[in-house]
Amino acid sequence: MADEMKIGAYICKGCGIGERLDAGQLEMTATRDGKAKVCQQHDFLCSEAGVKMIQDDIDNEGVNHVVIAACSRRAKTEAFNFENVTLSRANLREGVIWVRPDTDDQQETTQEMADDYIRMACAESKFMHIPASSGQQSVNKNILIAGGGVSGMTAAIEASKAGYPCTIVEKTAALGGATAQLYKKIPTKAPYTDPEDNGVAELIAAVEADSNITVCLNSTLTKTAGAPGRFEADISTESGSTETKPFGAIVQASGFTPYDANQLPEFSYGKNKDVVTQAELEALAITANGGAIKRPSDGKEVQSVLFIQCAGQRSKKEGHLEHCSGYCCNASIKQAMYFKDQNADVDTTVLYTDLRTPGAGGENFYRSGQNKGITFRKGVASEVADGANPTVKFKDLILDEDLEQEVDLVVLATGMVANAGEPTREQITISENEAKEAGNEYKVSVESILNLDYRQGKDVPHMGNGFADSHFICFPYETQRTGIYTAGPTRRPMDSQQAMDDAMGAAMKAIAATENSGLGKAAHPRVADLSFPSVRLEGCTQCKRCTVECPFGAIDEDERGFPQFNESRCRRCGTCMGACPVRVISFENYSIDTVGQQLKAVDIPDEFDEKPRMLVLACENDAYPALDMAAQNKLEYSAFVRVIPVRCLGSVSLSWITDSLNSGYDGIMLMGCPSGDDYQCHFVKGSLMAQERMSKVGDTLESLSLEKERVQTFEISITDIHKVPKIINDMADTIEQIGMSPFKF
Amino acid sequence: MSDLSSKLNTGMVEKYRNNFLKEVEANVEEGDWVKMCMQCGVCSGSCPLGAHWDHPPQELFMMIRAGKRDEVLQSTSMWMCTSCYNCIVRCPRELPITHIMHGLAHYATRLGIEPKGQPTRQFAQLFWDNLAKHGRVNELWLGVNLYFMNGIVEGIKVALGMAGIGLGMLKSGRLSLKELIGGHTVKDKKGFHAMIKKAQELEAARVDGSN
Numbered sequence: 001m002a003d004e005m006k007i008g009a010y011i012c013k014g015c016g017i018g019e020r021l022d023a024g025q026l027e028m029t030a031t032r033d034g035k036a037k038v039c040q041q042h043d044f045l046c047s048e049a050g051v052k053m054i055q056d057d058i059d060n061e062g063v064n065h066v067v068i069a070a071c072s073r074r075a076k077t078e079a080f081n082f083e084n085v086t087l088s089r090a091n092l093r094e095g096v097i098w099v100r101p102d103t104d105d106q107q108e109t110t111q112e113m114a115d116d117y118i119r120m121a122c123a124e125s126k127f128m129h130i131p132a133s134s135g136q137q138s139v140n141k142n143i144l145i146a147g148g149g150v151s152g153m154t155a156a157i158e159a160s161k162a163g164y165p166c167t168i169v170e171k172t173a174a175l176g177g178a179t180a181q182l183y184k185k186i187p188t189k190a191p192y193t194d195p196e197d198n199g200v201a202e203l204i205a206a207v208e209a210d211s212n213i214t215v216c217l218n219s220t221l222t223k224t225a226g227a228p229g230r231f232e233a234d235i236s237t238e239s240g241s242t243e244t245k246p247f248g249a250i251v252q253a254s255g256f257t258p259y260d261a262n263q264l265p266e267f268s269y270g271k272n273k274d275v276v277t278q279a280e281l282e283a284l285a286i287t288a289n290g291g292a293i294k295r296p297s298d299g300k301e302v303q304s305v306l307f308i309q310c311a312g313q314r315s316k317k318e319g320h321l322e323h324c325s326g327y328c329c330n331a332s333i334k335q336a337m338y339f340k341d342q343n344a345d346v347d348t349t350v351l352y353t354d355l356r357t358p359g360a361g362g363e364n365f366y367r368s369g370q371n372k373g374i375t376f377r378k379g380v381a382s383e384v385a386d387g388a389n390p391t392v393k394f395k396d397l398i399l400d401e402d403l404e405q406e407v408d409l410v411v412l413a414t415g416m417v418a419n420a421g422e423p424t425r426e427q428i429t430i431s432e433n434e435a436k437e438a439g440n441e442y443k444v445s446v447e448s449i450l451n452l453d454y455r456q457g458k459d460v461p462h463m464g465n466g467f468a469d470s471h472f473i474c475f476p477y478e479t480q481r482t483g484i485y486t487a488g489p490t491r492r493p494m495d496s497q498q499a500m501d502d503a504m505g506a507a508m509k510a511i512a513a514t515e516n517s518g519l520g521k522a523a524h525p526r527v528a529d530l531s532f533p534s535v536r537l538e539g540c541t542q543c544k545r546c547t548v549e550c551p552f553g554a555i556d557e558d559e560r561g562f563p564q565f566n567e568s569r570c571r572r573c574g575t576c577m578g579a580c581p582v583r584v585i586s587f588e589n590y591s592i593d594t595v596g597q598q599l600k601a602v603d604i605p606d607e608f609d610e611k612p613r614m615l616v617l618a619c620e621n622d623a624y625p626a627l628d629m630a631a632q633n634k635l636e637y638s639a640f641v642r643v644i645p646v647r648c649l650g651s652v653s654l655s656w657i658t659d660s661l662n663s664g665y666d667g668i669m670l671m672g673c674p675s676g677d678d679y680q681c682h683f684v685k686g687s688l689m690a691q692e693r694m695s696k697v698g699d700t701l702e703s704l705s706l707e708k709e710r711v712q713t714f715e716i717s718i719t720d721i722h723k724v725p726k727i728i729n730d731m732a733d734t735i736e737q738i739g740m741s742p743f744k745f
Numbered sequence: 746m747s748d749l750s751s752k753l754n755t756g757m758v759e760k761y762r763n764n765f766l767k768e769v770e771a772n773v774e775e776g777d778w779v780k781m782c783m784q785c786g787v788c789s790g791s792c793p794l795g796a797h798w799d800h801p802p803q804e805l806f807m808m809i810r811a812g813k814r815d816e817v818l819q820s821t822s823m824w825m826c827t828s829c830y831n832c833i834v835r836c837p838r839e840l841p842i843t844h845i846m847h848g849l850a851h852y853a854t855r856l857g858i859e860p861k862g863q864p865t866r867q868f869a870q871l872f873w874d875n876l877a878k879h880g881r882v883n884e885l886w887l888g889v890n891l892y893f894m895n896g897i898v899e900g901i902k903v904a905l906g907m908a909g910i911g912l913g914m915l916k917s918g919r920l921s922l923k924e925l926i927g928g929h930t931v932k933d934k935k936g937f938h939a940m941i942k943k944a945q946e947l948e949a950a951r952v953d954g955s956n
Contacts, residue, residue: 355783367838370781375766375810378784398784398807 007125008063009036009118010054012045012070012092020097021114026069029115033601034122038063045070046079058085065125069118072628073645086128086589090114090121091643094631099725100639109611109639116602116642123601127593131531133520134567137229140248140518141165143510144233146221146449147419149177150496151253151488153203154503155510159251160212164511167214167245168207169221169235175207176200177255178489179496183285183338186330188497192361193368194341195334198496224250225453227554227566228483229517234451248514249483251506252460252468253499254449256416256489263319264312267384267412273297274390275410278331285338292342295409304347304407305339306392307332308381309355311412323465325415327495329356332413333369340372349375349405351394359497379403384410416493420468420486421449421459428457452481456553460484464677467492473680475524477506480684482523482552482569485509517568525571525621525682526647531587532567533576539584546576546585551650551684573683574651578693583655592653595644599656602642604664607744612640612666612735616728617652620645621682623671623716623724630721637725638732640666648672649713650686657697657711661704664744666735669728670694670713680717687715707738750857753952757856758814765814772952774848775841782806788832788842798822802832802842805849818853824865826850855952867894877941880931885924 009030013023023041030036038057042050045068057063068080069090080087092114100110141164145152148170156166168175179185184195207213216235222242223234231247261269261277269275273296276284284293292301309329313321329352336348350369355376357366370376378397385391391406422428422444435442448458460479463469468486471478477485487506488499513523522529542561554569555576563576563585577585583592595617605611618624624645630637646652649672660668672687673680681687694713701708714727761768769776782803789801800808800822808817823846832842850866853859859866868891875887892907893900914920931937 366783367781370783373780375780376784377807377810396807396811398804399811399813403811 004062005065005126006038006061006063007034007036007065007067007122008038008040008054008057008061009034009067009069009122010045010050011039011041011118012043012050012068013041014044014046015071015093016097017070017092018043020102021092021111025111026092026114026118029118030067030069030122033115033119034067035126036067036122046076051079054080055082058082064130065128067118067121067125069114069121072624072631074625074628084130086125086130088121088125088128090117092117094628095643098631098634099637101636106639112603112611113639113642119601119603120598120642120644123597124594127591127597129588131529131588133530134532135520137518137520137568139514140229140231140246141514142167142245142247143507143514144169144221144224144231144245144247144250145253146250147177147253147255147488147490148172148175148215148217149253149255149488149499150179150200150203151255151499151503151506152177152251153207154500155251155253155487155507156213157203157206157210158504159507159511160210162507162511163212164248164514165212165214167216167235167247169216169219169233171218171220173218175204175215175217178258178279181279182282182496184334185496186327186334186359187361187365190361190364191368192364193371195337221449221451223453224450227517228513228523228568230568231483248517249485249510250450251485251487251503251510252449252479252490253487253503253506254419254421254490256418256493259312259321259414259417261312261412261414264412264414267308267311267381267410268386268390269384269412272384272386272390272410274408275384275412277412277414278328278335281335281338281411285335288338288342290342293339293409300408302339302346302408304349305336305409305411306349306351306405306407307336307411307413308384308392309350309352309413311381311414313413313415314353321415321417321465323415323467323493324356325493326356326358327493328413328415330359330362330365330495332411333357333365333374335411336369336374337372340374344373347375347407348373349377349407351377351379351381351392353378353380353397359495416489418462418465418467418490418493419449420462420466420490422446422457424457424459424461425455426457427462450484452553454481454553455547455556456550460486469684471679471682471684473678474682477502477509478524480552482554482571483510483513483517485513520567522570522572526573529572531572531589532570533565533572533574533585533587535563535565536584537562539582541582543581545579545581549575549579549650549689551575571683573648573686574646575648575683575686575689578648578651578653578689580653583653590647590651592655595646596653596656596659598644599642599660599665600663602663602665604744607740607742610740612732612740613664614638614641614667614669614728614731614735615660615665616641616643616669616671617646617649617656618643618671619649619673619681619686619716620647622673622680622718623714625718626716626720626724629718630725633721635722635725637728640732640735641728648681648683648686649690650681650683652690652693654693654697654700657694658700661700661706661710661741662743664741666710666741667731668711669731670711671716671724672713674715674717687713704743706741706743709734709738710741750855754856754858765812765817766810768814769809769849769852773845773852775844776848778840778845779806779809781838781840783838785837787835787837788840791831791835793829793831794825794827798825802846805846815858817849818856818858819860821860821863821866823847823849823853824860824863824869864894879928880934880937881929883924883928885920885922886928 011026027039030039065086067088071093072091073089096113143159143166145168148168159166180200182198185198187196218238222236225232234244236242258279314324332350339346379394381394383393389406390410393404432442452458460468460481468491470491485506487503547555554566556564558564675687786803789803826846871890892903
C-alpha cells in the first residue's frame, strides 16, 4: 500500500462500558501507547451515527487501520464492516466488563485489562495489511461428479438447475448405481406403509434430457490435478481414450460396495444356495416381478424366509464391519413385504438385535411391517446349518432360549463398504511399516476414485471405518480436500433417499466453491476471507513441515523442495504458519507479528505488584465463542488474563510461547477444539498439533527453569461455557501457588 | 362345563395348529394388537407388580409370536395384572396391554386351562359369582368367602384378625348384618339374569361359529 498507515481508534461507551471504565484513560492509552493518530469516543458506536463517524474518518482523514474498542469481534460484524481498511477489535464488553465484578476494589484491575486490550488491538493493527486476492484465480462453473448413482444424478440435476454445467463420470455402462438394482425402494412419502418404485428411470430421463449435463459412461478419472476453480480431470474410457477437461469443483458420489458375504462361512453363504444377501434377494424379486419369489436352489416358491440382521456388521470380529450400515433394517422390512404383499401366508421372520429404522417414515414403515404380519424376533443368529432347507440357529434375547428355525430361504443383511478410494499417503505408510514388521509386502487393495495429483495422496482422507472424512458435526459435506465434496454412502452409510438429500447439499457446497475460488475467497469456515499464505522463500529451509502438516493438502513442493501454495485449496487456518520453524509463512491479516506484537503490547507489572499475567490463545471457532458466551452469562474470571483469538491452535507458533515466557507472562493457556475420532476442529487436527508442539515446550521451560504447569493445552468445545471461566481461575490459583515468573523486567 | 371347555381347547389347538398368534388375534380381547409390540420393555419396567410376574407383558407377546401356547395360557402372569393402566399409558405403540392381559386370562379360563390355585384368579371367580347372583356385589359375603377361600381354619384366623375393622365398620354404619340374609339386589333381578344368559349364549355361538 502506498498510503501511510494511519490508525484510528474508536471507543464505544455503550452497553455499560462508559460507566465501568474511564474512557479518557482508554483514549490516552490508544494515542500514547497505541499510536493512534485519530481517537474518538462515542456513546453508541454501532449506531448509524457511530458507524458514520468512523466512515467519515476513513473517507476524510485517511484512516486506514481501524481499531474498535467495544464488544467482541464476533458481535456487530454487520455494523463494523468497512471496506479497504484493516479492522482490529478490542473486546471491552465480553472480554472485560462482563467478566469482572462491578466493585470499587476491582476497578483498578478491570481498567488495566481494558487498557491492555486497547494496546493489543493497536499493536495488531500496526502489523495487519489489507488482503487482496492473488490473481491466481479464475471462475469455472463446471462441476465434475464422480459416480452416476442416485446421489450423482441428483447432484447433477440440482447443480444444473442452478445454472452450473455438470459432467457425470460413471465407471459402469449405465447410470443408476445400486438403487437401479432394487426391485422397489423404502417408501419416501406418507403414509410410509408400502415399498415404492425405485425412481431411477425418472432420474435417468431427467439427466438425459438436460443439455447442461454430460454423461461419460464406462469411464474413470485417471488423474485429477489442480485446485478449486481450476481442476483438470483426465476422463478415460474403457476403450483407452482420454479427455482432459477443466472443472471448478468436484462432487464425489462413488457410493458403496456390498460387504462380501463370503466372509461369513458360519451362515453357509456360498455353500447353501438358499442363503442369499439382500442384494441377491432384490434380483430374485425382480425376476419374480410381483409373482411368488422362487428360491435359487430348486425354484420352489418360498413359503418361509428369515432375515438375519447385522450379518457381519456391528461386530468387532476380524473381517467384520464395525459400523451399522443404517439402511438394512428398513431394507429387510421392505423385502419381507415383497413376500407378504404377494402372499400373506408366507412366514417371514426378521431376526434383529436392535431394529433401527431411520428417516421420516422409518417407524411407520416398521409398524406397517408388523401390521402385515412380519414376525420380528430379537435374537442373534450363531449359525445357519446347511441342508435341503437351511436351519437358522439363534438365541432369542427376549425369551432367553437357544432355538432353531428351518426355513426355505435365509437373507443376510450385510452392510456397506464405502467406495472412498485409497487411504492417504500417511495411512499407507503406517500400514506399509506394519506389514514390513510382520515380514509381508503391503499393497493398496482398493482402486483410487479421483487419482488426485496431490502429494498427500490420491483420494480424500478417510475417517472411521473407511468412509471419506466429512466433518460430520459441523459441515457434513466438507472433506479435507477443498473443492471436493462427498455425498451419499461414500461419506457415511445411508439409504437412497438420504443419499439424494445428501447430494443436494454437496451440490450446493460445490457451487459455493466454484464461486468463492473464482473470487479468490476462502471456502468454509473462513468464508470470503481473501487472505492467503505467502512465504518468504529466501528464508525457507525446505523442511517440508508445512506441506506435511497442512490438513487440506493445499501445499505441494517444487523440484527444489520449496513449498508451492495452492491458494484456492487453502482454508486459511494458518497451520503452515504455526508449523514453520523459521517463521517465513504469513497472511496479510494474520501473521507471527499480528499475534506476537499483541502479546508484547501487554503491560507486564513487575514481580512485586502481585499482578500476574496469563495469556490465553483461544481458537476463534469454539473456545473464543465459549468465552463470549460465558461473559454473556456474566460468569466471572480472573482479571489477570489476556485473551488473543487465533484461527486455529494449529496456527500457534512456538515463537509466541517463548516470546511470552521471555516477556514475563506467568501462565499460558492454549484452548482448542476436542480432538480424536469425534474431533470438532474446523481444521481437522489443530488441537492435536498444538499438543504435539507443546510437548516440546517442556525443554524450553526447563532451560528457563520454569515450572511445566505454566504452559497448558485445553480442549474446549463451544458449549463449555461454564468450564472456561473455571479453568482460567484454576490457572490463576496454580500461578498463585507456584509463584510469579522471574522473567519480568 | 369342564368337558365343554376341554373340547373347545382341543378344537382350538386343532384349528390353529402352531399359529398361536392367529388364535390369539381371533379369540382374545384386543388380541390383534399383539403383533404390534416392538419389544421395548416399557410395560415391564412400568408394572408396579412387575417383579412378581413370571413373564412380563412384552415377554408374553414374544411368547405368543413364538407359538408357546401352553406356557402362555397356563401362566400365572396375566393374573397378576391389577389394572393400574401404567403400561397402557406408557406404551409407545399404544397397545391396550391391560385389556390384552385380561383377555388372555379370560381366554385361558374359557378353555379351562387357567392355573387353578392362583389367588387372584380365585378372587376374580368369587367376585363374578357374587355379582352374578343379585346383580350387585354383596360385600359382606364377598369378604366372608374370601376369608374362607383357603379352608375353615385359615378363614377363622383371618376373620378374627379383621374383627376390629369389622366392628368399627358396623358402628359407623358402613356394614350391615342384614346383608347376610339375602342382601340388596338390582330392581329387575329376573331381567338381569336373562341378560347375562343371553350374553353367554351369544358368546358361545360366536366361539362355536368361529370354531
